[in-house]
Amino acid sequence: MKTVTRSTCCFCGVGCGVLIEAENGRITGVQGDPDHPANFGKLCTKGMSLALTAQSETGRATMPEMRLQRDMPREQVEWSVALDTVAARFAEVVEQHGPDAVAFYVSGQLLTEDYYVFNKLAKGLLGTNNIDTNSRLCMSSAVTAYKMALGADGPPTCYDDLDHAKTVLFAGSNMAWAHPVLFRRLEEAKAADPSIRWIVIDPRRTDTAAMADLHLPIQPGTDVALFNGMLHHLIWEGLVDRNFIEQHTASFDALKALVRDFTPRMVAGICGVTEREIMQAAEWFGASDAALSLYCMGLNQSSHGTDKNLALINLHLATAQIGRAGAGPFSLTGQPNAMGGREVGGMATMLAAHREISNAAHRDEVARLWGVSQLSDRPGLPAVDMFEALHAGRIKAIWIACTNPAHSMPDIPRVREALAKAEFVVVQEAFMLTDTVPFADVVLPAATWGEKSGTVTNSERRISRVRAAVEAPGQAKPDWWIVNEVARRIEARNEAPKTLFAFENPEDVFNEHRTLTEGRDLDIGGLTWSILEESGPQQWPFRAKALQGEARRYTDGVFATQDGRARFHATHYLPVAEATSARFPFRLLTGRLRDQWHGMSRTGRIGKLFSHAPAPALSMQRGDAARRGFREGDLVRVSSRRGNLVLPVQLTDDVQSGTVFAPMHWSAQFLASGGINETTVPAVDPASFQPELKHAAVRIEPVELPWRLVAARRGDVLALQAAVQPLLKECSYAAISIEEDDLIVLRAAHGNAPADWLPRLYEALDLPVGEDTLEYRDARRSLDRRVVWRENIIDGFVFAGDVANAEALLARLCDAAPWSGPRFAVFSTQKQTNVARDRVVCNCMQLGESRIQAAIAAGATLPELKSKLGCGTVCGSCVPELKRMCEATAVAT
Ligand SMILES: Nc1nc2c(c(=O)[nH]1)N[C@H]1C(S)=C(S)[C@@H](COP(=O)(O)OP(=O)(O)OC[C@H]3O[C@@H](n4cnc5c(=O)[nH]c(N)nc54)[C@H](O)[C@@H]3O)O[C@H]1N2
Numbered sequence: 006m007k008t009v010t011r012s013t014c015c016f017c018g019v020g021c022g023v024l025i026e027a028e029n030g031r032i033t034g035v036q037g038d039p040d041h042p043a044n045f046g047k048l049c050t051k052g053m054s055l056a057l058t059a060q061s062e063t064g065r066a067t068m069p070e071m072r073l074q075r076d077m078p079r080e081q082v083e084w085s086v087a088l089d090t091v092a093a094r095f096a097e098v099v100e101q102h103g104p105d106a107v108a109f110y111v112s113g114q115l116l117t118e119d120y121y122v123f124n125k126l127a128k129g130l131l132g133t134n135n136i137d138t139n140s141r142l143c144m145s146s147a148v149t150a151y152k153m154a155l156g157a158d159g160p161p162t163c164y165d166d167l168d169h170a171k172t173v174l175f176a177g178s179n180m181a182w183a184h185p186v187l188f189r190r191l192e193e194a195k196a197a198d199p200s201i202r203w204i205v206i207d208p209r210r211t212d213t214a215a216m217a218d219l220h221l222p223i224q225p226g227t228d229v230a231l232f233n234g235m236l237h238h239l240i241w242e243g244l245v246d247r248n249f250i251e252q253h254t255a256s257f258d259a260l261k262a263l264v265r266d267f268t269p270r271m272v273a274g275i276c277g278v279t280e281r282e283i284m285q286a287a288e289w290f291g292a293s294d295a296a297l298s299l300y301c302m303g304l305n306q307s308s309h310g311t312d313k314n315l316a317l318i319n320l321h322l323a324t325a326q327i328g329r330a331g332a333g334p335f336s337l338t339g340q341p342n343a344m345g346g347r348e349v350g351g352m353a354t355m356l357a358a359h360r361e362i363s364n365a366a367h368r369d370e371v372a373r374l375w376g377v378s379q380l381s382d383r384p385g386l387p388a389v390d391m392f393e394a395l396h397a398g399r400i401k402a403i404w405i406a407c408t409n410p411a412h413s414m415p416d417i418p419r420v421r422e423a424l425a426k427a428e429f430v431v432v433q434e435a436f437m438l439t440d441t442v443p444f445a446d447v448v449l450p451a452a453t454w455g456e457k458s459g460t461v462t463n464s465e466r467r468i469s470r471v472r473a474a475v476e477a478p479g480q481a482k483p484d485w486w487i488v489n490e491v492a493r494r495i496e497a498r499n500e501a502p503k504t505l506f507a508f509e510n511p512e513d514v515f516n517e518h519r520t521l522t523e524g525r526d527l528d529i530g531g532l533t534w535s536i537l538e539e540s541g542p543q544q545w546p547f548r549a550k551a552l553q554g555e556a557r558r559y560t561d562g563v564f565a566t567q568d569g570r571a572r573f574h575a576t577h578y579l580p581v582a583e584a585t586s587a588r589f590p591f592r593l594l595t596g597r598l599r600d601q602w603h604g605m606s607r608t609g610r611i612g613k614l615f616s617h618a619p620a621p622a623l624s625m626q627r628g629d630a631a632r633r634g635f636r637e638g639d640l641v642r643v644s645s646r647r648g649n650l651v652l653p654v655q656l657t658d659d660v661q662s663g664t665v666f667a668p669m670h671w672s673a674q675f676l677a678s679g680g681i682n683e684t685t686v687p688a689v690d691p692a693s694f695q696p697e698l699k700h701a702a703v704r705i706e707p708v709e710l711p712w713r714l715v716a717a718r719r720g721d722v723l724a725l726q727a728a729v730q731p732l733l734k735e736c737s738y739a740a741i742s743i744e745e746d747d748l749i750v751l752r753a754a755h756g757n758a759p760a761d762w763l764p765r766l767y768e769a770l771d772l773p774v775g776e777d778t779l780e781y782r783d784a785r786r787s788l789d790r791r792v793v794w795r796e797n798i799i800d801g802f803v804f805a806g807d808v809a810n811a812e813a814l815l816a817r818l819c820d821a822a823p824w825s826g827p828r829f830a831v832f833s834t835q836k837q838t839n840v841a842r843d844r845v846v847c848n849c850m851q852l853g854e855s856r857i858q859a860a861i862a863a864g865a866t867l868p869e870l871k872s873k874l875g876c877g878t879v880c881g882s883c884v885p886e887l888k889r890m891c892e893a894t895a896v897a898t
């Protein structure tokens with residue numbers, strides 16, 4: 006039977022509505038929901054691929070697993086055993102060492118109801134505030150700054166503002182890739198009104214920057230200086246709104262005194278942009294009818310991320326660019342439910358419904374609503390400190406859910422040590438192949454997107470329903486249920502057990518959460534599960550008796566502070582935490598790619614999403630590379646004071662001299678190392694505790710790795726990946742890429758052939774010697790090659806030692822044409838034309854760079870590319886890149 010279920014995309018904070026098509030218990034397709042106000046039917050490449058990511062059960066966590074003894078492998082156990090054990094171990098640690106000896110590390114990808122139950126278990130039942138989340142790595146600077154400046158967390162803006170803004174300032178946001186569906190909306194607004202100005206502040210020339218009217222490629226970490234300089238110029242030019250400042254704000258004078266020194270000239274020196282550009286940006290912002298800023302990790306992931314946020318909000322307050330259509334400081338949330346996590350207070354520094362741990366009245370309120378005697382007033386440990394405490398043995402037991410800290414935290418060598426030392430590690434996961442799962446004493450298999458039910462809140466404070474379209478595989482269970490079951494068991498150990506965890510379904514949890522919000526800034530007292538069912542997604546605040554939520558906040562100039570005035574903050578400029586030096590001369594920027602999601606546990610399952618960027622890379626400016634003699638694809642070692650990894654170099658004009666960029670996505674599931682966080686710095690912002698994931702100081706050196714390998718195999722790619730993955734770490738460099746839905750490719754390099762490695766690789770790749778296998782060995786030259794056919798079509802191969810003809814053979818394999826002529830000729834397959842695999846630009850039409858380039862060379866314009874080739878016409882994620890390719894050719898000719 007065919008069903009269609011309305012739900013929400015599980016990737017980014019845009020929160021697009023989706024229609025999930027399912028048949029016989031399997032998800033068969035996903036369409037954009039035309040009625041959802043976040044996307045009106047549109048989806049980006051990742052959303053369009055959701056069905057594919059849900060197709061295979063290979064690699065899913067389907068049964069609870071437990072180590073019955075330390076250092077023994079885990080075994081599958083019944084749910085009751087796993088739940089009893091987790092409850093007992095957590096309760097025992099609390100009894101022996103006090104509540105702060107346990108910790109929870111959860112995720113902005115949990116649903117609000119999951120999050121709520123976790124938070125209640127930690128703070129309400131166990132009595133610890135040690136519950137933090139990956140949102141610490143993501144949104145915490147934005148939260149802190151909103152509270153300090155406006156009096157409450159959450160953006161004052163909404164998506165409708167994208168249609169009304171006349172000046173759009175993108176600060177540290179590569180929205181073209183990270184929030185594509187909203188970016189489409191901005192493109193449409195600009196196409197309709199070409200007088201709209203776009204300013205992009207990003208050290209790199211991203212696809213977003215390439216579309217801007219003004220790109221300020223500032224030196225990394227210098228945003229505060231830039232914003233202070235813009236304010237200096239606004240004051241000088243009389244573009245500040247004196248009236249608004251006097252009536253609705255406080256503390257302007259101290260800021261004014263501070264920015265006196267930040268002349269455009271001085272700022273130009275710090276930021277590495279021109280005085281004219283700074284003044285231009287200030288004027289476009291201040292004189293605009295409506296200035297909207299959109300900001301993300303380029304501001305937040307900084308050791309002074311709070312100040313970066315505050316300095317930007319200062320600009321909005323000084324020019325009254327807030328509280329009206331098209332104006333305001335709009336922090337884009339990264340994860341699908343980063344907002345929901347904040348709402349339920351699921352972080353170490355806050356309580357439910359935007360309440361404060363340090364506020365006794367707030368603690369009492371929550372204690373009363375939960376029916377517990379009191380809440381802990383000891384601040385919980387934020388993420389980086391939490392793993393430090395685990396390392397130091399102060400935290401004995403940790404429960405990790407829906408996040409992969411062994412990959413995504415800064416300085417992962419230290420995180421791995423901490424997890425290895427911990428007494429008890431619980432990992433609640435939907436997929437087994439992650440870098441954190443190996444550390445688990447207990448794995449709790451979680452249902453995931455398409456299988457679970459609840460709510461999420463997107464970037465514009467809009468609460469949407471997430472619905473199950475199919476059953477979870479095996480014994481996987483919804484996250485809220487797992488936590489609720491453990492909590493009930495812990496409660497049952499108490500002498501007079503209360504029933505804090507009487508929840509029977511997500512709706513029960515939602516209802517209790519709603520009660521806690523009443524009277525707060527995020528009040529959803531008027532919102533019910535049935536309103537969400539009947540009228541669709543709703544924004545908060547949505548007060549009792551209201552007919553709908555509020556799209557825009559602070560429209561009356563009254564802010565959420567005690568006196569109703571917004572606060573200016575004097576933001577001093579400080580350089581990044583880790584200075585470059587002769588030993589570590591490069592500034593490492595990290596971030597996202599268009600078609601991958603974080604640690605790739607979902608997007609890394611399908612070939613299509615690798616085609617835009619098949620391999621990991623370190624992007625380096627051409628001149629910097631030339632000075633060091635690096636060519637495209639050369640392997641280099643990237644080292645910081647903490648760790649190192651080997652990556653291929655990618656030459657580019659998009660990063661500046663002295664900076665390099667690496668994507669965050671590749672993990673030890675695909676790479677010989679744990680990814681770029683081997684090197685990143687754990688320095689944190691003093692107010693938000695958010696780490697500076699973007700700005701480590703690194704050294705880039707050539708590596709001599711003469712032994713090379715290219716291997717390819719058709720089959721169940723997920724099973725093949727699982728088999729090959731354990732071998733990766735024995736090579737200096739190794740990277741798995743899923744190039745087609747049934748084709749896995751491995752590229753590796755080492756000093757010489759790693760000992761006893763090839764036989765294990767042959768086994769992992771299922772390449773035994775047999776009738777359809779041809780082998781070639783030359784021990785003297787360390788050559789080892791094996792090719793296998795199936796029905797006379799090449800089905801897999803390994804070329805080790807010298808890989809000169811391997812890429813040509815890979816091209817033959819991809820052609821899937823029957824082999825003609827003698828089989829041994831396969832070892833000397835000659836370079837074909839077009840042997841370099843063509844990077845796919847348009848994912849929907851699977852159109853490669855070369856076809857598009859050829860069309861542009863023949864004179865095609867962007868509209869013609871769209872009409873003739875069809876690229877850019879489905880999801881639109883490639884449009885910025887297509888535009889850029891057209892412009893580059895126009896400049897070159
Ligand atoms: N495709 C894709 N989309 C995603 C995600 C994903 O994994 N893949 N993840 C989601 C999540 S959780 C998040 S948080 C968002 C992140 O979304 P974004 O923040 O837009 O993405 P990033 O690539 O992390 O960083 C944005 C930019 O910050 C720039 N930057 C670095 N240092 C500085 C600086 O000092 N100042 C300024 N102004 N800019 C700087 C980088 O060059 C980069 O281009 O994306 C969400 N969307």
Ligand SMILES: Nc1nc2c(c(=O)[nH]1)N[C@H]1C(S)=C(S)[C@@H](COP(=O)(O)OP(=O)(O)OC[C@H]3O[C@@H](n4cnc5c(=O)[nH]c(N)nc54)[C@H](O)[C@@H]3O)O[C@H]1N2
Pocket residue numbers: 112114139140142143144302306339340406407408409410412413414415433434435436439451452453454457484595596597602603604605606607669681682685698699
């Ligand atoms: N260098 C560098 N590092 C970064 C960043 C950066 O820009 N640069 N960005 C940081 C940011 S902003 C973020 S948000 C983090 C993200 O980092 P992580 O949170 O580690 O990212 P994910 O890979 O999305 O992890 C989510 C995990 O949950 C699992 N999962 C999926 N669905 C479910 C479910 O329903 N239930 C459960 N229990 N599990 C599920 C997935 O398989 C996956 O392993 O990375 C941070 N790290």
Ligand code: SF4
Pocket residue numbers: 014015016017018019020021044047048049050051052053184185186187
């Ligand atoms: S923009 Fe893309 S990833 Fe983000 S919610 Fe929409 S479809 Fe999902």
Ligand SMILES: [Mo]
Pocket residue numbers: 142143144339340
């Ligand atoms: Mo994030």
